[in-house]
Amino acid sequence: MTDITVGLMLTDNLPSIIGIILGGICIAVGVHFVPVGGAPAAMAQATGIGTGTVQLAAGSGLTGLLAAGYMYMTLSTLPSGVIVEPGISQIILICATGAVGAMIMISVTMLVGNWVYIYGVGVPPASAKKDYDPITGDSQAPYVAAGTVGQGMPTVCFVSGAMGGFLGGLGGSLIYCMLMWVNGDPAISSIFAIGVFLVNAVLPSYNIQGTIEGFHDPKFKRVPKAILACFIASLLCGIIAVMIPGAAMIGGA
Amino acid sequence: MGMGLVALMGAAATVAGCSEDLESDIGSQSNPNSQVQLAAQVGYPHRIFNKAISGEPPSNAMYCAVGAGVAMVLIQSMSASPLLAIAVGAFVAALLNGVFSTTSYMGRNASQTRFNQYVYLDVLRNHILGIMGHAYITTFCIVGLSYVMWNQDLINHPFPFPVIAMIWGLAVGAIGSSTGDVHYGAEREFQDFKFGAGLNAADSGNITRYAEAGIRSSMDNAWFCSKFGGPATGIAFGMVVFLDNWRSTAFSGWISVAVGTAIVILLILYNRQIEIYARKKYGPYPEYSGDIEA
Numbered sequence: 001m002t003d004i005t006v007g008l009m010l011t012d013n014l015p016s017i018i019g020i021i022l023g024g025i026c027i028a029v030g031v032h033f034v035p036v037g038g039a040p041a042a043m044a045q046a047t048g049i050g051t052g053t054v055q056l057a058a059g060s061g062l063t064g065l066l067a068a069g070y071m072y073m074t075l076s077t078l079p080s081g082v083i084v085e086p087g088i089s090q091i092i093l094i095c096a097t098g099a100v101g102a103m104i105m106i107s108v109t110m111l112v113g114n115w116v117y118i119y120g121v122g123v124p125p126a127s128a129k130k131d132y133d134p135i136t137g138d139s140q141a142p143y144v145a146a147g148t149v150g151q152g153m154p155t156v157c158f159v160s161g162a163m164g165g166f167l168g169g170l171g172g173s174l175i176y177c178m179l180m181w182v183n184g185d186p187a188i189s190s191i192f193a194i195g196v197f198l199v200n201a202v203l204p205s206y207n208i209q210g211t212i213e214g215f216h217d218p219k220f221k222r223v224p225k226a227i228l229a230c231f232i233a234s235l236l237c238g239i240i241a242v243m244i245p246g247a248a249m250i251g252g253a
Numbered sequence: 254m255g256m257g258l259v260a261l262m263g264a265a266a267t268v269a270g271c272s273e274d275l276e277s278d279i280g281s282q283s284n285p286n287s288q289v290q291l292a293a294q295v296g297y298p299h300r301i302f303n304k305a306i307s308g309e310p311p312s313n314a315m316y317c318a319v320g321a322g323v324a325m326v327l328i329q330s331m332s333a334s335p336l337l338a339i340a341v342g343a344f345v346a347a348l349l350n351g352v353f354s355t356t357s358y359m360g361r362n363a364s365q366t367r368f369n370q371y372v373y374l375d376v377l378r379n380h381i382l383g384i385m386g387h388a389y390i391t392t393f394c395i396v397g398l399s400y401v402m403w404n405q406d407l408i409n410h411p412f413p414f415p416v417i418a419m420i421w422g423l424a425v426g427a428i429g430s431s432t433g434d435v436h437y438g439a440e441r442e443f444q445d446f447k448f449g450a451g452l453n454a455a456d457s458g459n460i461t462r463y464a465e466a467g468i469r470s471s472m473d474n475a476w477f478c479s480k481f482g483g484p485a486t487g488i489a490f491g492m493v494v495f496l497d498n499w500r501s502t503a504f505s506g507w508i509s510v511a512v513g514t515a516i517v518i519l520l521i522l523y524n525r526q527i528e529i530y531a532r533k534k535y536g537p538y539p540e541y542s543g544d545i546e547a
Contacts, residue, residue, distance in 0.1 A: 038284070039284040039287045040454075041284075041435070042283070042284030042285055042430070042434050042435050042438040042439065043284070043285070043287075043288060043438045043439050043442070043443070043452050043457070044435065044438075044439035044451055044452055045451075045452055045454055045457075049431045050284055050430065050431055050434060050435050050438070051283070051284065051308070051309075051310075051427060051430035051431045051434075052308055052430075055308050055309075055310040055311070055423075055426065055427050055430065056427050056431065058310065058423055058427070059310055059423050059424045059426070059427025059428065060424075060427070062420045062423055062424070063420065063424050063493065063497065065420065066402075066410070066412065066417065066420055066421075066497075067497055067501060069410065069411055069412050070408070070410050070411070070501065071501070072411070073409075073410075073411040074505075093506060093507060093510070096507075096510045097501075097509065097510055097513075100500075100509075100510050100513030100514055100517070101497050101513065103513065103514075103517045104493060104496050104497050104500075104513055104516055104517060105424060105428075105493045105497070107516075107517050107520040107521070108428075108489050108492045108493050108496070108520065109427070109428050109431045109432060109489055109493075110431075110524065111489075111520050111523065111524050112428075112432045112485050112486070112488060112489035112492075113431050113432045113435060114524055114527060114528070115432075115485055115527070116432055116433070116435045116436050116439075116481070116482060116485055117435060117439075117531075118527055118528075118530070118531040119481070120435070120436040120439075120440055120481050120482060120485070121435065121436070121439045121440050121449070122448045122449025122535065123439075123449055123451055123531075123535070124528070124531035124532045124534075124535050125528050125531065131545050132545075136525070138528075138532070139545050139546060139547055140545075141541065141543050141545045142537030142538065142541045142543070142545060142546075142547040143532060143535075143537055143538065143547070144538070144541075145450065145451020145452070145453075145538055146450075146451065146453055146538060146540040146541075147451070147452070147453025147454050147455055147456075148451050148452065148453065148454065151439075151451060152528075152531075153524070154528060155521070155524065155525050155528060158521055158524050158525075159521060162517055162521065186411035186412055186413075187411075187412070187413045187416070190411075190412045190413070190416050191416060194416075194419075194420075
């Protein structure tokens with residue numbers, strides 16, 4: 001493949017690369033919204049969901065990707081069986097479907113997590129980062145168990161988590177749609193979308209350093225650094241994603 | 254796609270979620286593993302099974318992808334019956350789980366000999382089949398529901414069969430790690446402490462090592478968690494699979510997006526209700542000495 005061919009391929013697929021970058025940034029910001037308590041939360045020693053950042057973001061975002069993939073197929077297949085490329089308005093619908101799928105997954109997880117904290121462990125949800133819940137105004141500090149940094153998901157964390165799921169699902173679905181524009185193969189696009197998703201979920205976890213409660217957490221202010229890092233990473237991912245699957249589809253190598 | 258199929262997938266997911274959580278509880282995988290690992294180091298050697306293969310989502314994603322991959326090969330190249338192929342795929346995944354669990358247990362405990370934490374071969378023998386059995390059930394259910402999604406005559410999802418199984422495996426691991434594991438990590442591992450007192454960071458590693466009779470084993474932990482943590486995980490995963498597929502089946506286009514958003518809003522409101530309930534029921538902690546009113 002000559003340099004000219006590579007250049008043409010990148011130029012032709014510039015909108016897809018931009019879409020992949022936007023999707024990556026959505027994921028990076030979304031990860032910061034998800035209240036992740038890590039291992040301490042599993043012992044009710046920290047506010048948030050008791051698992052790792054990447055695992056949770058990937059779990060919810062990729063569940064949304066499944067819904068988005070199905071919606072993409074439905075919208076791109078005409079009743080006559082002819083397959084067409086979805087337009088911008090349909091891409092918006094696909095991304096919204098993926099975003100809502102991810103929101104459902106993460107909301108159900110947080111709700112059942114709170115069942116376990118409240119009924120199984122006997123602790124009320126409370127944040128240790130704020131004296132009062134920014135949404136409900138409830139006091140938090142008196143409900144934080146001694147020697148811990150909070151437990152469970154109070155309303156502010158729940159809402160923040162739902163927003164994180166929305167952004168994660170949106171980003172993952174957008175990346176999938178852009179990859180489908182490039183190569184039109186759901187198998188290649190889904191695997192690449194998962195890869196790009198994980199890259200953009202891992203990078204912000206260095207910002208989070210284990211735990212974050214959501215948009216009200218002081219660590220949330222580090223978002224710009226994650227956006228910059230994920231912009232660069234997504235740009236590289238976008239170029240690779242366009243060149244490798246794109247080259248395979250046109251028979252080059 | 255009929256509602257019956259959606260319900261069947263939800264039921265399979267519920268069983269998968271429950272068995273996934275119990276499998277991780279028997280093996281002390283995922284986050285509560287940190288306490289099992291720490292216990293011997295702070296002077297509390299134990300007979301709890303200790304495997305930390307990886308976080309639950311990647312390990313379950315791997316088992317499910319392997320199970321689906323084997324099933325797909327059998328279906329496509331040998332024209333095997335899908336049910337049989339899924340069963341064989343789940344069996345292969347369970348064997349893989351057994352290999353990882355064995356090496357993980359032996360490696361972890363052998364490295365802690367200096368803390369009087371030994372490799373107990375009877376613990377290994379007694380627990381490994383229970384772990385593999387639960388892994389088999391999880392993989393079978395998830396590969397089965399992934400097959401329903403992938404099959405051209407049923408849902409005809411465009412993603413490859415192993416990728417669908419991998420994504421659901423990742424999701425069940427994330428849910429099990431976030432819900433049922435809390436029951437094991439925050440309650441069962443620290444049952445000596447007062448219910449609802451929270452776990453002071455200073456007590457980390459001081460896990461409960463004696464059972465209702467004799468020394469506690471990981472089977473005792475699975476028995477306890479099967480009463481709440483396991484079923485709760487099953488309900489969570491079943492709800493995710495059912496609600497997400499239900500809104501896409503019963504509605505289409507923007508209406509399905511609106512219905513999904515409405516579900517999320519309802520969940521937020523319900524969460525607020527149980528938060529209020531918990532605050533009223535348990536009240537503030539008496540140890541709190543700050544000046545913020547409860």
